[in-house]
Structures are given as structure tokens and as C-alpha cells.
Amino acid sequence: MAHTTLYRKYRPASFAEVVGQEHVTRTLMNAIEAGKVSHAYMFAGSRGTGKTSTAKLLAKALNCVEGPTATPCGKCDSCVAIGAGTSLDVIEMDAASNRGIDDIREIRERVAYTPVEGRSRVYILDEAHMLTKEASNAFLKVLEEPPGHVIFVLCTTEAHRVLPTIQSRCQKFEFRRPDSGMVLDVLRRVAAAEEIEIEDAGLAAIARGSAGAFRDAIGILDQLATFCDKRIALDDVLSMLGTVESELLFEAVDIVAEEDSRGALLFLDRLAGQGRDFNQFTLDLIGHLRNIFLVQQLEDESEGILDVPREDMSRLKAQARLLAPRQVTRFIELLMKAASGMKGGGEPRLQLELAFVMMTRPQVDASAKSLLYRVEQLEEGRLVPAPKRMNGSRQAAAPSGEQQEAPAAGSEGGAADSAGGQEADAPAQQLEVSLDKITRAWSIVLTQVKKRKIPLYSLLQDSRPLTLESGVLTIGFPPESDFNRNQVDKPEHRRIIAEVLKEMTGADLQITCAIKEGMARRDEPRKKAPPQEDSITMIIKELGAEEIT
Structure with a gap:
């Protein structure tokens, strides 16, 4: 038959x-x-x-x-x-x-x-x-x-x-084009009737990849069922669709947010080694950045609009707070330009490499838009050059709000002098082990964690120390950050936090994580623009400009 x-x-x-x-x-x-x-x-x-x-x-x-x-x-x-x-x-x-x-x-x-x-x-x-x-x-x-x-x-x-x-x-x-939830319901019904073994994450990936076409979605499921003998794994779905798992998209945004050009190029090289489709990756990353942009604009209302798995929503919100809306729109524009170049016959990997370098190093892009973006960054103090060390003492470069808090935290535990041969980026504070002082220095802890693992730094954005008892530090998270808590509670992540705290306090602490009811998300203060004279000086230094009198 x-x-x-x-x-x-x-x-x-x-x-x-x-x-x-x-x-x-x-x-x-x-x-x-x-x-x-x-x-x-x-x-x-x-x-x-x-x-x-x-x-x-x-x-x-x-x-x-x-x-x-x-x-x-x-x-x-x-x-x-x-x-x-x-x-x-x-x-x-x-x-x-x-x-x-x-x-x-x-x-x-x-x-x-x-x-x-x-x-x-x-x-x-x-x-x-x-x-x-x-x-x-x-x-x-x-x-x-x-x-x-x-x-x-x-x-x-x-x-x-x-x-x-x-x-x-x-x-x-x-x-009307159905949303992925409607397509997912149809796929579940077909999979159950045909006795196809596939997890919901796989069906959701098929639903998103079908672009709202029931026929395409059921056709993909039929093809996968034949290929996998009715036992379909998520990796099989992603491989057939050519789509990228969300972990890689989060990692890409973390690297770009860190402005790590070297890390970005090594990341793309790893994708090439895995045989990833750069065209599809570019489209998926544009979609991920769109989600971040909508979270920034709609805040809590975005959950009813975005087609994002529940377990990814907390991380998406953390990245939305990590980036400025202007950065997100610029990244989307650069990636759309790369996608257009790929359609025009350009080498996909080269197009994506250029986009990532321009995202992580704006000074490479000589366009007027990039120049304006860099000036705005300078005015907000985001690209302030690190001051030189004077008389062997440590000076806070502090391009971000967390690093600017270092002097306040240092006043509690005493500033460490660099004459002892410490490197410029080593922690300068030796704090007594107390909850109050760890809380005051928490922004410095996050900065040190960021140097070791950027995704962990992103997961900790909403956290704060709750209790310190018998050498056990409990880190608290708001109820809506339950996914972040689960990820931070992994042994590898707890070990990194403990190592950072040991470097700063000299004490071996055990780390636990907990949800704190009523705890609010961390709102980063808006950075003030430096005086006009400082802005002009920074523009001259950053862009190599010359002041004409």
C-alpha cells in the first residue's frame, strides 16, 4: 500500500x-x-x-x-x-x-x-x-x-x-498565519496519533521553523519520523532545520556585550567547525536580538508576545538589562546588512566576521552612524579610556557602574597598595568575612566573575547576598528569576563564585542559592554624562580628532 x-x-x-x-x-x-x-x-x-x-x-x-x-x-x-x-x-x-x-x-x-x-x-x-x-x-x-x-x-x-x-x-x-502555539497543538495531536516519540522542545522547534505553515510543520515531522524511526531527539530536529540552539545565541550576545573581538572570531570559528549554516545563524541571532529589544520596550508585557521557551525568558531579561536599546538596534542593523550581503553572493563567514568585529569594535566601522554611536557612548562614559597608573597606586578605570563602586567598597576593607607586585586587574580589597561587607562589594564580585565566565555574570545580574551563616553564603534571587537560580546553583558556577570570594576575603565559603519573595530586580542607575570639557577630550583621544580653534 x-x-x-x-x-x-x-x-x-x-x-x-x-x-x-x-x-x-x-x-x-x-x-x-x-x-x-x-x-x-x-x-x-x-x-x-x-x-x-x-x-x-x-x-x-x-x-x-x-x-x-x-x-x-x-x-x-x-x-x-x-x-x-x-x-x-x-x-x-x-x-x-x-x-x-x-x-x-x-x-x-x-x-x-x-x-x-x-x-x-x-x-x-x-x-x-x-x-x-x-x-x-x-x-x-x-x-x-x-x-x-x-x-x-x-x-x-x-x-x-x-x-x-x-x-x-x-x-x-x-x-491568518497561525502562531507557533497553534502549530504546536496540531503537531502534538499528529505525533500522538502516529505514536512518534518526541519531546515538546523538539515539537516547539518544528513549530517555530515552519513559519506558521501547518503543512510545512507536519511535513517536517513526517520526514523526521522516517529518518529517526519515530524516536526523534532535539538534536535531530535542530540538525534537519539548520537552526541554532538558544545557548549559542545567548553566548553570542554575551561575547558582543563584552566587546570581545577575539572571542567573537573564535566563536565563529567554532561554529564553522561544527558545520553550522551561517545564513541561518544570522537570521536566528537577529530574531534573538529582536526579542531582547521587545523585552526592553515592553518589559513584563513582552511575555505574552514573545515566542520564547519559559526557561529562556529570565536569561533574555538579564541580557536586555545588560545592553542599551541603542546597542541592540545597531547590532540588528549590522546583522541585517550581513544577511543582505550573503543573499547577494558574499562569503557568509566573512560577512558575519565583519559584522561581529564592527559590533565589538565600533572604531573599525568608519560609517557616519558608527561615528555618532561612538560619540554617544563617550558622552555616557561607556568608552572612557582607562587612566594611567600614577605613583604605583591603583586607579579605577570603571567603564561601568559596577566598577565605579570599587572605591566605596574598598573604604570598608582598606585599599590595597599595588606596590606589592599585584597586577592591575587583581582584586585590591581584603574584606573581613561579613554579610554586610560582601553585600557592599557584590558589584566587585560580579566584575571578577565576569572575567571568568560572562554567561554566569549575566545570570547573577538580579542576585544579592541574603545570609552568611557557618561559612555558607546564600545568594538570593527574585521569584521571576528562578531559571537564573537553577543555573547558578550548578556545581561549576558555585565553584567559580567561591573562588572569587576566596581571592577577595581569604575565606573558603560554600555557596547556596535561594528564591527571596518580595525581592525586586536590580535597577542599574543611569550613568551621568561627563562635563562638556571631558567629552571633548575623550572624543579627541578616542577618534584621533583635532580641535580647531
Whole structure:
């Protein structure tokens, strides 16, 4: 017996099974029950949203032995024949290959014939926008006044290309693109019916990769089930789709936020060694940055809009606080430029390498936008050059708010003199072990953690010390950062924090993590712009400019 593809096997058998198009199915069902079925319909929408399936359901409803009815039985000879595509009363034409005036003349001659088996003859013209102008004009008369037993259904993905005179003769329905949640529900139902073993994360990846097309999503699931013998792992899904797991996207943004050009190039080299598709990675990273941008603009309201797994939401919010909105928009622009270059035939890896270097080193980009971006960064103190060491004492370079707090923390434990041969980036404070002093120096702790592992620094953004008892330091997180707490509580991450604290305090501390009810997220203070004279000096130093008097 020939194999039937899953998307054909699980086509909607009734109007109730059409997902995400209630505005269409409800109107058609009411029209059938009231006997007010139009002579011509236009179904417009993106691929795989159910246009042709709905047209066939309409034909079943009109020709069912129990009909006309909004709930065709699906068992009579007429329903079975229409579902199998063998009914003589339902003529399905591909307007992409039958687009000439001779094809339309043939339709005009055949519409006079009465139905063979049912009550109505239904003509389904798929890709109706592909008809030639001459064929469209020849179609106008029969479309406007067809015989009473004839129903036309025009399906198109590009309604704007259909002649306005044809559109005006049809009742037009816009088929909406379903969200990934709707596609995921359909995939779960198909996987359960076919006894396919696949975790929800894999189904969610398929749903996102289908771009809102039910047919594409079920087709991918069918292909994976054949390849994996109905036992599908997440890695198999990602490999077939060419998509990138979220961990790599978070890592890429962390590297860019750190302005680490060397790390960025080594990261891309690792992707190349893994055989990643740079085109797909670029698109995925643009989507990830879009999510960050929306979190920055919408804050808590973004959770109902973003299509992001729940376990990734906390990390997404942490990265949204780590970057300025202007940085995010600039990164998106650079990546979109790289994607455009790839489409134009440019070497994908080179395009992505250039984008990453420009993101991490703005001075490499000589464009006017980049120059303006660097000036704005200087005005906010984000690119202030590190001052030179004077008389062997440590000076705080402090390009960020955390580093600017170093002198205050140092005043509690005493400033360490660098004459003892300590390196410039070594911790200068030797603190007594007390909760109060660890809390005061927490920003310095985070800075030292950042030097060891950037993702861990991002996870700790909302944290603060809670208790210190018997050598055990408990780090608290707000309730909405439960994912961050779970990640920080991993042995490797607790070891890094303990090592940093030992360097700063000389004490071996054990680390635990806990959720603190009522604890608010950490709000970073807005950095003040330096005086105008300092801005001019920094611009001269950073850009190599010359002041003209």
C-alpha cells in the first residue's frame, strides 16, 4: 500500500478541525445553514494555512448526502470521493500551470454541465494570481454570473496580484498565519496519533521553523519520523532545520556585550567547525536580538508576545538589562546588512566576521552612524579610556557602574597598595568575612566573575547576598528569576563564585542559592554624562580628532 504523507492524512475532516481560522469557518457554516452560499469566494493567505482544505470542506458540505450541511458526514460516497480527490463534481485546477486564455475558455464551456453525483459543481483555482491578464479578463463574465449549480473558490497567496475586477466579484476571506502555539497543538495531536516519540522542545522547534505553515510543520515531522524511526531527539530536529540552539545565541550576545573581538572570531570559528549554516545563524541571532529589544520596550508585557521557551525568558531579561536599546538596534542593523550581503553572493563567514568585529569594535566601522554611536557612548562614559597608573597606586578605570563602586567598597576593607607586585586587574580589597561587607562589594564580585565566565555574570545580574551563616553564603534571587537560580546553583558556577570570594576575603565559603519573595530586580542607575570639557577630550583621544580653534 502506498504511503500517504502525514499532512494529507491529517487534513481537517470538518470545519471544527480547521485551526486558527474561526472567522472563516464560522461565516461559511452560517451561510450553509442559512442557504446563502455565494457563487464565488477568494481565500487569501500564506502557504499552509488551510485555504485548499477549507475549499474542499465547503464542497463536502454542499454535496454530502445529508446536506447541504455545515457538518458533512465524511462517510458517504460524495464525501469520500472529494476527500480522495476523485469526485467528478469538484474540479481542482492549478492556475500556475493552467493560466492561459484557452484554459479559461474550457472552464466557460464546462460550467453549463450539471453535477454528476452531487448538487453543486465546485471549481477550486489554486494560485489564482498566476492567471494571465487576458485569462483573467476572459474569466470575468462567467465568474460574475455562473449557473446556479456552480461555485468558484479562488485560492491565492498573493491577493494583490489578482485583478480588482475579479476580487470585487468574490467574497474574500483572509486566512491568518497561525502562531507557533497553534502549530504546536496540531503537531502534538499528529505525533500522538502516529505514536512518534518526541519531546515538546523538539515539537516547539518544528513549530517555530515552519513559519506558521501547518503543512510545512507536519511535513517536517513526517520526514523526521522516517529518518529517526519515530524516536526523534532535539538534536535531530535542530540538525534537519539548520537552526541554532538558544545557548549559542545567548553566548553570542554575551561575547558582543563584552566587546570581545577575539572571542567573537573564535566563536565563529567554532561554529564553522561544527558545520553550522551561517545564513541561518544570522537570521536566528537577529530574531534573538529582536526579542531582547521587545523585552526592553515592553518589559513584563513582552511575555505574552514573545515566542520564547519559559526557561529562556529570565536569561533574555538579564541580557536586555545588560545592553542599551541603542546597542541592540545597531547590532540588528549590522546583522541585517550581513544577511543582505550573503543573499547577494558574499562569503557568509566573512560577512558575519565583519559584522561581529564592527559590533565589538565600533572604531573599525568608519560609517557616519558608527561615528555618532561612538560619540554617544563617550558622552555616557561607556568608552572612557582607562587612566594611567600614577605613583604605583591603583586607579579605577570603571567603564561601568559596577566598577565605579570599587572605591566605596574598598573604604570598608582598606585599599590595597599595588606596590606589592599585584597586577592591575587583581582584586585590591581584603574584606573581613561579613554579610554586610560582601553585600557592599557584590558589584566587585560580579566584575571578577565576569572575567571568568560572562554567561554566569549575566545570570547573577538580579542576585544579592541574603545570609552568611557557618561559612555558607546564600545568594538570593527574585521569584521571576528562578531559571537564573537553577543555573547558578550548578556545581561549576558555585565553584567559580567561591573562588572569587576566596581571592577577595581569604575565606573558603560554600555557596547556596535561594528564591527571596518580595525581592525586586536590580535597577542599574543611569550613568551621568561627563562635563562638556571631558567629552571633548575623550572624543579627541578616542577618534584621533583635532580641535580647531
